[in-house]
Amino acid sequence: MKRPAGLTLGTRGTQAVVLALLVGLLLVWQWPAGAGESFTLERAPLEIVTEGERHRLEVELARSSAERQKGLMDRDHLAADAGMLFLYTEPQSPQGGFWMYRTRIPLDIAFLDAEGRIAAKATMQPCPSQNPYDCPVTLAGVTYHAALEVNAGYFEAHDIEVGDCVTWPGSASECARPRAP
Numbered sequence: 001m002k003r004p005a006g007l008t009l010g011t012r013g014t015q016a017v018v019l020a021l022l023v024g025l026l027l028v029w030q031w032p033a034g035a036g037e038s039f040t041l042e043r044a045p046l047e048i049v050t051e052g053e054r055h056r057l058e059v060e061l062a063r064s065s066a067e068r069q070k071g072l073m074d075r076d077h078l079a080a081d082a083g084m085l086f087l088y089t090e091p092q093s094p095q096g097g098f099w100m101y102r103t104r105i106p107l108d109i110a111f112l113d114a115e116g117r118i119a120a121k122a123t124m125q126p127c128p129s130q131n132p133y134d135c136p137v138t139l140a141g142v143t144y145h146a147a148l149e150v151n152a153g154y155f156e157a158h159d160i161e162v163g164d165c166v167t168w169p170g171s172a173s174e175c176a177r178p179r180a181p
Helices: 012-030 065-070
Strands: 043-049 054-062 082-092 097-099 107-112 118-124 137-139 144-151 165-167
Touching: 043 082, 054 065
Parallel strands: 054 082
Antiparallel strands: 043 054, 043 165, 082 144, 097 137, 107 118, 107 144
């Protein structure tokens, strides 16, 4: 079979071009997901109602799949009165969970039920591995409709427990409203 004119495989120039293309593809493939993306998330006030107090936070709302996947990755700081609220349109399985790949800040997480009550909570530590499959997953263990991440130690410092109520604008949380007699 005759080769098309001008195409000579095996020349050093062609090999250099192919090698450069392969290196470029490898760099793009290895580039962290979302590294070039910047999300400006909607912010909202959030309130955690315990037996004796109301704790107010300013949270970022992660509504889309891309926003939830990015979460608090690649951040070095989270203000003491800040957090991220992960919102879902459908209930999430008890086998669903969160991992700390590329997350540098130790975090507390609360899994919220349909009423806005904390159904489960955990503390998560950063995962230093460059391989996402080496990072443990914190499973909810309960069906959840939203999840709240704050700085690690926040829940303990403020005596926030399972059963406490979380509300934010637009939430369907019934737990903070006075119950009918």
